[in-house]
Amino acid sequence: MTLLDYLHFQGDLVARLAWQHMLLFGLSLAGATIIGVGLGVAVARVRWVASVVVPAVNLLQACPEVVLLAVSIPLLGIGFEGALIPLFVKGVLPILRNTASGLAGVDARTIEAATGIGLTPRQVLLRIELPSALPVIISGIRVSAVMLVSVLTLTAYIGVESLGTLIVQGIARMDPAPLILGSLLTALFAVAVNYILVGAERAAVNRLS
Amino acid sequence: MNLFDYLTANWPRILDLTLHHIELSLYAVALALAIGVPLGILCYVVRPIAAIVLNAVSIIYTIPTLALFGLMLPLIGIGVVPAIVAVVLYSLLPIVQNTYTGLMVVAPEIREAAKGLGMSPGGRLWRVELPLALPIVSAGVRVAVVNAVGMMTLASLIGAGGLGDLIFRGISTLSWALVLAGSVPVLALAALADVGLKALERRLAAWQGIA
Numbered sequence: 001m002t003l004l005d006y007l008h009f010q011g012d013l014v015a016r017l018a019w020q021h022m023l024l025f026g027l028s029l030a031g032a033t034i035i036g037v038g039l040g041v042a043v044a045r046v047r048w049v050a051s052v053v054v055p056a057v058n059l060l061q062a063c064p065e066v067v068l069l070a071v072s073i074p075l076l077g078i079g080f081e082g083a084l085i086p087l088f089v090k091g092v093l094p095i096l097r098n099t100a101s102g103l104a105g106v107d108a109r110t111i112e113a114a115t116g117i118g119l120t121p122r123q124v125l126l127r128i129e130l131p132s133a134l135p136v137i138i139s140g141i142r143v144s145a146v147m148l149v150s151v152l153t154l155t156a157y158i159g160v161e162s163l164g165t166l167i168v169q170g171i172a173r174m175d176p177a178p179l180i181l182g183s184l185l186t187a188l189f190a191v192a193v194n195y196i197l198v199g200a201e202r203a204a205v206n207r208l209s
Numbered sequence: 210m211n212l213f214d215y216l217t218a219n220w221p222r223i224l225d226l227t228l229h230h231i232e233l234s235l236y237a238v239a240l241a242l243a244i245g246v247p248l249g250i251l252c253y254v255v256r257p258i259a260a261i262v263l264n265a266v267s268i269i270y271t272i273p274t275l276a277l278f279g280l281m282l283p284l285i286g287i288g289v290v291p292a293i294v295a296v297v298l299y300s301l302l303p304i305v306q307n308t309y310t311g312l313m314v315v316a317p318e319i320r321e322a323a324k325g326l327g328m329s330p331g332g333r334l335w336r337v338e339l340p341l342a343l344p345i346v347s348a349g350v351r352v353a354v355v356n357a358v359g360m361m362t363l364a365s366l367i368g369a370g371g372l373g374d375l376i377f378r379g380i381s382t383l384s385w386a387l388v389l390a391g392s393v394p395v396l397a398l399a400a401l402a403d404v405g406l407k408a409l410e411r412r413l414a415a416w417q418g419i420a
Contacts, residue, residue, distance in 0.1 A: 059400075062355050062359075062399055062400075062403060063359070063396060063399070064358070064359025064360070064362050064363075064395060064399070065274070065359070066359075066362045066363055066373065066376055066377075067359070067362065067376070067392040067395055067396060069380075070376050070379065070380055070388040070391070070392050071388070071392060073380060073383075073388070074383075074385050074388070146271050149273055150273035150274055150275070153273045153275045153276060154273075154274075154275055156275075157377075157380060158380070164273075164275055167275055167276060167279040170279065170282075171279065171282065171366055171367065176282070176283040179279050179282055179283060180279075180280065180283055182276070182279060183275075183276040183277070183279035183280045184276075184280070186272075186273050186275070186276040187271075187272040187273065187276045187277070187280070190271045190272055190273055190276075191268055191271050191272070194271045
């Protein structure tokens with residue numbers, strides 16, 4: 001069956017899986033950003049924590065996705081829950097790390113000046129520190145987004161429907177049509193997400209200067 | 210079956226798969242080095258192509274691992290070769306990027322001094338710039354090796370074997386012992402490679418301090 005035939009007969013399936021993939025991606029990235037920035041701020045506030053957390057994070061990030069997935073299943077089961085550990089490690093941790101190091105890199109004199117003109121610590125965080133750290137944070141979000149597309153593709157193995165489902169079916173049935181289609185679509189998706197966030201990073205840098 | 214029983218009954222097989230896993234990863238990184246370092250040097254020498262090459266390798270790096278393996282199947286088929294090709298492609302970014310960056314950050318005074326001594330461009334590259342770039346290249350190799358060990362786990366899906374065999378069989382039969390028997394050696398390999406190559410980087414940097 002050629003690619004076009006496959007699209008003709010299975011177009012609805014492909015569209016549904018693509019939609020599901022993007023939906024899960026959007027939800028995971030939103031969740032990862034909220035948790036990652038929150039934890040990153042907490043880590044940056046308590047300096048000694050950063051010296052423990054950042055190396056630990058780097059170590060965990062080096063874990064292959066499959067291994068994280070494999071460890072997650074016995075603990076959390078099959079389905080989307082089973083993907084939570086790899087999603088956390090590959091999604092939340094890059095944002096956490098970059099938020100913490102971005103905040104640590106904000107010029108101390110700027111913060112002092114802001115405090116000097118009477119801003120409360122909360123205002124300093126929201127108006128001075130986070131905007132200054134934004135390019136670094138967005139760069140973390142980009143790393144996380146690319147990893148999340150990849151992790152979601154793999155979750156097809158534990159029954160989460162995503163574009164990965166096409167790849168898994170293609171490999172299992174030695175059917176090139178879904179295999180190529182699934183691989184190309186996930187690849188395009190990842191590349192597009194990356195470029196969009198590279199653009200956002202540049203915009204954030206430009207706004208600073 | 211618990212983990213201990215599985216290990217005592219199957220340790221020769223686990224050892225075999227581990228060695229196979231190491232072999233595949235090393236082949237892939239060696240090939241990536243053979244392609245990536247010259248490509249990085251080319252980017253440095255022919256500056257206009259740098260943006261194109263670096264963009265191309267970073268696009269490849271963005272592609273989800275499963276999709277990259279998936280694309281190899283119809284193109285090259287199953288087995289060891291497509292797995293190695295996929296990992297080589299993926300390893301290009303850290304190696305090309307770091308070779309290029311390493312050469313770019315060589316101090317201009319040093320480059321001028323070498324010129325002043327009358328060294329040819331080739332001699333400067335080979336005897337001055339590349340040796341100075343070595344620690345950064347080595348950092349790229351470290352990233353590539355750690356990635357390769359992880360990626361090779363997925364290679365089992367396209368029939369290349371390796372420790373992924375144990376992990377995927379464990380996932381499909383819901384056997385915790387199999388999953389662990391595969392995952393622990395993968396993690397140990399990745400951690401060992403990371404620590405070992407970091408030590409190498411420090412050695413290289415220290416050696417430059419003397420030389």
